[in-house]
Amino acid sequence: MRVLTINTGSSSIKLRLLGAGDELLGEHETDAPGTDVDADALARAIGELGEADAVAHRIVHGGERDKAARVDDALLDELRALTPLAPLHQPKALAAIAAAGRARPELPVVGCFDTAFHAGLRPEAATYALPAEWRARFGLRRIGFHGLSHSYAARRAGEVLWLRRGARIVTCHLGAGASLAAVRDGASVDTTMGFTPLEGIVMATRSGSVDPGLILWLVRQGILPEDLHDALERRSGLLGLAGTADMRELLERDDADARLALGIYLHRLAAAVAAMAAALGGLDALVFTGGVGENAAAVRGGAAERLAFLGVALDREANAGAAGDADVSARGAVARSAVVAAREDLEMARQARAVLGA
Numbered sequence: 398m399r400v401l402t403i404n405t406g407s408s409s410i411k412l413r414l415l416g417a418g419d420e421l422l423g424e425h426e427t428d429a430p431g432t433d434v435d436a437d438a439l440a441r442a443i444g445e446l447g448e449a450d451a452v453a454h455r456i457v458h459g460g461e462r463d464k465a466a467r468v469d470d471a472l473l474d475e476l477r478a479l480t481p482l483a484p485l486h487q488p489k490a491l492a493a494i495a496a497a498g499r500a501r502p503e504l505p506v507v508g509c510f511d512t513a514f515h516a517g518l519r520p521e522a523a524t525y526a527l528p529a530e531w532r533a534r535f536g537l538r539r540i541g542f543h544g545l546s547h548s549y550a551a552r553r554a555g556e557v558l559w560l561r562r563g564a565r566i567v568t569c570h571l572g573a574g575a576s577l578a579a580v581r582d583g584a585s586v587d588t589t590m591g592f593t594p595l596e597g598i599v600m601a602t603r604s605g606s607v608d609p610g611l612i613l614w615l616v617r618q619g620i621l622p623e624d625l626h627d628a629l630e631r632r633s634g635l636l637g638l639a640g641t642a643d644m645r646e647l648l649e650r651d652d653a654d655a656r657l658a659l660g661i662y663l664h665r666l667a668a669a670v671a672a673m674a675a676a677l678g679g680l681d682a683l684v685f686t687g688g689v690g691e692n693a694a695a696v697r698g699g700a701a702e703r704l705a706f707l708g709v710a711l712d713r714e715a716n717a718g719a720a721g722d723a724d725v726s727a728r729g730a731v732a733r734s735a736v737v738a739a740r741e742d743l744e745m746a747r748q749a750r751a752v753l754g755a
Contacts, residue, residue, distance in 0.1 A: 398755040401449035401504075402742040403497055405489045408573060410439065413742040414446045423447055434489055436496035443500045451505045453749035454494050455741060457486035457542060457594070459510025463517060465748035468494060468506040476508070482593050483542075485630065507749040514544025515578070515585045522587045522676065539596075541588035543570040546686060547578040549744040554684040554735045557722050565677035567670050570739070571696065572687035573601040573642065577666075579673035587676035589669050595629055598665045601642035604633035605665060635662065644689045644696065663696070667703035680707045682733045691736055694719065701734065708732040 399422065404411040414422040423446040427438065454468070458479040466472055473491065480487040498506065523538045531537055550568045554560065566580045576597050579586040589597030599605045607629075615625060628637075636642040638658035639650070647655050674680040683704070685697050694717050701711045708731025715725040719736040726733045 398450045398750055398753070399448065400746040400749050401443065401446065401452045401497075401501075402455070402745045402749075403452065403493050404455040404741055404745070405434070405486065405493045406573075410434065410489075410493065411742070412439075412442055412446060414449055415742060415746045419743055419746060434492035434496055436492070436499065439493065439496045440500035443497060449501070449504060451507060451749050451753055451755075452497055452501065453507045453509050453745040454490060454497070455511065455545060455745060456490045456508045457511045458483040458540075459508065459512045461516060461536070462510055463513050465507050465509045465513065465745075465752050467752055468508045472508060482540075484626075485594075505753055507745075507752045509545060509745040509748045511542045511544045511546075512540050514548045515539075515541030515588050517584060518587065525592070537592060539588070539591040540593075541576070541578070541585065542590045542594050543574065543576045543578070544585070545741040545744045546570045546739055547576075547580060547585065547588070548583070549740055550684050550686040550737045551578070551580040552583065553722060553737045553740070554682055557724055557735045557737065558682055558726075558733045560682055560733070564681040565674070565679050566682045566684060567673040567677070567680060568684045568686065569666070569670065569690050569700075570687045571666075571685065571690035571693075572739075574603065575600045575687065575689070577669045577673050579676040581677055587673055589673070598669050599638075599662050600634045601644075602631050602634045602636045604629045604637070644693055648693060648695050659699070663699040663703060666696075666700050670700065670704055671707065674707055680709070680732045682735065683709055684735050684737055686737045686739045688739075691719075691738060697725070697734075697736070704732075709734060 398417055400415050402413045410427055412425040416422050425442040460475060460479055476491060525537055527537055547568045547570060551566045563582055568578045568580055570576055574594055576588060576590040578588040595603055597605050635658050639647055639654040641647055647658055689696055697716055698711060701709045710727035710730040711725050711734055712727045719725050721738050723736045725736055
């Protein structure tokens with residue numbers, strides 16, 4: 398089955414056509430900041446990629462669903478209702494579904510959810526210490542995101558590093574958005590993002606976790622909820638610390654703001670890896686993926702230095718020259734380390750074929 402995968406990110410749309418053996422038959426990527434989709438441009442790109450048998454869409458928030466699903470009107474209504482919980486991604490994914498449906502109405506459509514991978518988190522990892530009434534009324538729990546990437550990265554790292562079954566793997570999806578997951582036997586044990594993608598480590602423009610008391614204090618100072626939300630989502634993180642959301646630019650600078658921003662990023666990243674390792678009861682493999690994880694050797698090296706106590710050590714030359722999928726572990730390192738190219742499209746195609754019985 399040839400699957401057309403449509404990955405709508407916060408700043409781009411990536412299309413890939415995969416053959417029956419997951420061979421790449423064609424691809425197209427376009428910048429798409431904001432929440433709008435150019436339906437005509439998307440239709441042209443789909444037409445240029447050639448014939449497909451099904452379409453798989455990446456959808457950031459799938460609620461409590463634990464697996465991919467065929468898209469119908471009822472599912473679309475569910476996804477629209479979840480938009481406030483993923484405002485940067487959900488509207489764009491819905492627009493892409495509509496545009497692709499108009500371009501290829503004859504194809505079956507499957508929604509692949511970033512949240513589904515974490516749906517089986519144990520209660521101790523998923524539950525917030527909030528009043529029971531609130532948890533029941535609003536369905537409050539830690540949900541987690543980037544599941545398509547974490548699922549693929551853990552599985553691929555197992556192949557690259559020749560890991561035994563049951564290996565304790567921490568995957569680091571580091572991009573504009575960033576999260577970590579503790580993975581064992583292909584299942585998520587814990588993750589850093591929570592009810593929304595704001596929880597967790599420092600990101601490009603998102604704050605990551607902050608003291609909820611600080612948020613309440615800002616509200617009492619007259620900061621409107623709408624302004625607070627915009628600041629936490631779009632004006633914080635690396636951008637708020639150093640005036641740039643681009644890790645490449647940050648690593649090229651040597652000023653006080655840039656050094657502080659990188660130091661904070663690495664401090665929070667290392668602490669999060671240690672927390673994920675604690676959830677697993679140890680660490681057998683550390684995996685880097687995503688734009689920053691794949692391309693910023695200095696970030697990988699800085700994290701590894703801070704995680705030496707967990708047995709993490711990188712081979713300097715392998716780390717500096719890593720391209721694609723690579724073992725970057727130092728000889729004799731207790732915990733292995735790998736760089737894995739993000740291939741959410743492969744995970745999406747796998748899930749779509751499962752849903753459609755192919």
